[in-house]
Amino acid sequence: MRTLSLDSSRIIAIGAASVLAITAVAGTFWLREAGATPLRQQADELLPIDEVVAIAQRDGGSGTATDVEIERRGDQFVYEVDFGRTEVRLDAKSGAILDIRNDDDDDDDDRQPDESASLPAGSITPGAAIAAAEAAVSGRAEDIEIDWEAGQLVYVVEIGETEVFVDPVNGTVVGTETD
Numbered sequence: 001m002r003t004l005s006l007d008s009s010r011i012i013a014i015g016a017a018s019v020l021a022i023t024a025v026a027g028t029f030w031l032r033e034a035g036a037t038p039l040r041q042q043a044d045e046l047l048p049i050d051e052v053v054a055i056a057q058r059d060g061g062s063g064t065a066t067d068v069e070i071e072r073r074g075d076q077f078v079y080e081v082d083f084g085r086t087e088v089r090l091d092a093k094s095g096a097i098l099d100i101r102n103d104d105d106d107d108d109d110d111r112q113p114d115e116s117a118s119l120p121a122g123s124i125t126p127g128a129a130i131a132a133a134e135a136a137v138s139g140r141a142e143d144i145e146i147d148w149e150a151g152q153l154v155y156v157v158e159i160g161e162t163e164v165f166v167d168p169v170n171g172t173v174v175g176t177e178t179d
Helices: 006-033 038-043 049-059 126-136
Strands: 067-073 076-083 086-091 097-102 145-148 152-158 162-164 173-178
Touching: 038 126, 038 145, 049 067, 049 076, 049 086, 049 097, 126 145, 126 152, 126 162, 126 173
Parallel strands: none
Antiparallel strands: 067 076, 067 145, 076 086, 086 097, 145 152, 152 162, 162 173
């Protein structure tokens, strides 16, 4: 019977080649994924503000949108678009209407007077806002929302202790605030 014998240098060479092949595959996967955070990956799939407002107006709201917000609930993002006393909630990824609520009380907590003219006519995606914020501030985005800052609707991207304000129309960073 013939036995195959490998000397130690061949065993080391085969082992090293195996380790290099595994490392190359893992490294390629890591490099491909390293460019985007999980939040940014999710946000890249979300609709921009102007499209959401148009869908909400067409399918549930009437009049002029007075405010728009985005909420993160687990892995789902939800837009809320206000039309005076009517709030339309939409899936931020598909644009599907989740529900329409009417606020029948007499308080004005659901209105943003004099700010409705600032709602964007064209807008970037939340993913583009995160990319701009991460380019301006060292770190990875942890959360994103929409808010009014100094009379302007902005994406607010949270990176560590810093909130980065991004213009939803052109994607420029318009300010930061650190806690």
